[in-house]
Amino acid sequence: DSPSVIHEFNQAHDVAAILESFGYVKRGKRFASPGTNHAAGVVVLETGRVFCHQQGDPLSGEHAHDAFDVFRILQHGGDYRAAVKEAAGLLGLDRRERAA
Numbered sequence: 001d002s003p004s005v006i007h008e009f010n011q012a013h014d015v016a017a018i019l020e021s022f023g024y025v026k027r028g029k030r031f032a033s034p035g036t037n038h039a040a041g042v043v044v045l046e047t048g049r050v051f052c053h054q055q056g057d058p059l060s061g062e063h064a065h066d067a068f069d070v071f072r073i074l075q076h077g078g079d080y081r082a083a084v085k086e087a088a089g090l091l092g093l094d095r096r097e098r099a100a
Contacts (some may be wrong), residue, residue: 008087052065
């Protein structure tokens, strides 16, 4: 019955703020990858998920990403285990589990 780290992370974090913390620059309704002079290819959808049209960007792919996915990909190179562990620590969920 413990809370999902990924769900809690998504509830507590704004995907646009995560993008900006990794150097993405807002241009209108889109974001440009760090250091790019090309068109802004990262779109924040109405659902709060991100879709990237910019080939070569780590977020590029066939699917949209939620805040946790963006954190996992940009902070941990896609490593789920490391991202969940850090997210649990950031949210204080690891301390609750130890106290139980």
